[in-house]
Amino acid sequence: MSHHASLSYLRNCTLVFLTAVFLLGSSLCATTARADHGEFHKTEDKARGQTVWFAAWAGSEKINAYLRWVADEVKQRHGVILKHFKLESTSDAVRRVLAEKSAGKHTKGGIDLIWINGENFRTMKEQKLLFGPFANRLPNAKYVDYKNKPATRNDFTIPTDGYESPWGTAQLVFIYDGARVAKPPKNLKQLLAYAKKNKGRFTYPSPPDFIGTTFLKQALYDLVEDSGVLARPVDDDFDEITKPLWSFLDQLHPVMWQGGRSFPKSWPKQNQLLNDGEVYFSLTFNPGDVASSIAQGTLPKSARGYVLKRGTIGNAHFVAIPYNANAKEGAQVVANFLLSPEAQARKGDLEVWGDPTVLAVNKLPKSARTLFAKIEGEAKVGAMSAKDLGKSLPEPHPSWSERLKKEWQKRYGG
Numbered sequence: 001m002s003h004h005a006s007l008s009y010l011r012n013c014t015l016v017f018l019t020a021v022f023l024l025g026s027s028l029c030a031t032t033a034r035a036d037h038g039e040f041h042k043t044e045d046k047a048r049g050q051t052v053w054f055a056a057w058a059g060s061e062k063i064n065a066y067l068r069w070v071a072d073e074v075k076q077r078h079g080v081i082l083k084h085f086k087l088e089s090t091s092d093a094v095r096r097v098l099a100e101k102s103a104g105k106h107t108k109g110g111i112d113l114i115w116i117n118g119e120n121f122r123t124m125k126e127q128k129l130l131f132g133p134f135a136n137r138l139p140n141a142k143y144v145d146y147k148n149k150p151a152t153r154n155d156f157t158i159p160t161d162g163y164e165s166p167w168g169t170a171q172l173v174f175i176y177d178g179a180r181v182a183k184p185p186k187n188l189k190q191l192l193a194y195a196k197k198n199k200g201r202f203t204y205p206s207p208p209d210f211i212g213t214t215f216l217k218q219a220l221y222d223l224v225e226d227s228g229v230l231a232r233p234v235d236d237d238f239d240e241i242t243k244p245l246w247s248f249l250d251q252l253h254p255v256m257w258q259g260g261r262s263f264p265k266s267w268p269k270q271n272q273l274l275n276d277g278e279v280y281f282s283l284t285f286n287p288g289d290v291a292s293s294i295a296q297g298t299l300p301k302s303a304r305g306y307v308l309k310r311g312t313i314g315n316a317h318f319v320a321i322p323y324n325a326n327a328k329e330g331a332q333v334v335a336n337f338l339l340s341p342e343a344q345a346r347k348g349d350l351e352v353w354g355d356p357t358v359l360a361v362n363k364l365p366k367s368a369r370t371l372f373a374k375i376e377g378e379a380k381v382g383a384m385s386a387k388d389l390g391k392s393l394p395e396p397h398p399s400w401s402e403r404l405k406k407e408w409q410k411r412y413g414g
Helices: 003-047 061-078 090-102 118-126 139-143 188-197 210-223 227-231 238-255 267-275 289-295 328-338 341-348 366-376 398-413
Strands: 051-057 081-087 113-116 165-171 173-177 281-284 303-306 312-320
Touching: 003 328, 051 061, 051 090, 051 328, 061 081, 061 328, 061 341, 081 090, 090 113, 090 118, 113 118, 113 328, 118 312, 118 398, 139 328, 165 328, 173 267, 173 289, 188 210, 188 238, 210 227, 210 238, 210 281, 210 312, 210 398, 238 398, 267 281, 267 289, 289 303, 312 328, 328 341, 341 366
Parallel strands: 051 081, 051 113
Antiparallel strands: 113 312, 165 312, 173 281, 173 303
16 A cells, blocks of 8 residues: 555544544433433423422512413423512521421421522521532523632532532622712611711611621621621620621610611611611612612612612622422422523513522523513613622621520610
8 A cells, every 4th residue: 555545544533533523422411402302301300290388488579470470481381380478587487497407307208499599598408408419410501601700619618519409699788868868878887877967868677687687797807807707606705806897786776777776677667767767778688689679669769779889798699409308300490490591581570570680691592682681671770780789798607696686686686
């Protein structure tokens, strides 16, 4: 065989080999994709006809309305009956699952899906009250922006490990009435000075409400010398670290709404006080809440959101499945739908809820990106941009929430 013939022969063999490898690889990838998709089809098949009890905070009518829409959609698309197990506090659901475990009820539990994060997730994970890991098996999990939204991977510093599926992101936002406040305070020292000059015009929800508890953590960020201590579990130095916080609150409470003798129960209640002109400030953990509430008439058109100069606490919220859920397949189907571009885009609509997405929108199919582009393109009074939100501070370790709530109740709960 000539030299040129040999080279030609080798090239042809190489081409045949590479083609075979490519086809085999493509076949394997396709088989894997079909297998993964096929596995979830099995879950969807088992879910059909199941009733899913979704334990979720029920303190906001617009969120309740969104869940009613979700229920309609999963029933129509998947034959899953979604029921809203209405909660005043997520800890109520955690206590129920824990009580069921203590009573030996390891199957057919009363809750199938929980809206959860923070110390409640930590408790359920430590007590082995969670089903999973399941989150990474959801087909729509591939759209989650785990890279640029680290709060979707670690919940209040606790790794999620696939035991909860991201649902939305959040950041603490201070709200003020621009018709009454010319220059809102940008740190705790300025806030105290303003409150002393304008008695009765500031308040915050009472812990254990999550906004009230977050206000305490935010104040700690602003008052402690080294905020790095908040990333680790509470230790014996809790009293020393929190001394500036209680000193600050002891000065603030007497000049607050109703002299600090009573507090609104939640941020919607405080929004109502702002809307009625009783107070000039409110708080929310949803950056879209300002524009959404203005559009719905529950905040004045002069309301505006802002963050403190140093930044404000941000996190993600999730859904999780109890270990003894009666409808585990149905719960996974609902969790997967909640991650769909359609459901995430609707949730982000300021006229619906205004809750920021956990998805990497730029990586979505073009048809899905248009859903978000439509929402973002609609200018709304009070809407906040990423620039407006500034720096997002990481949530402290869950143990801080627990200790702060207990200590606050002891000092001011009366």
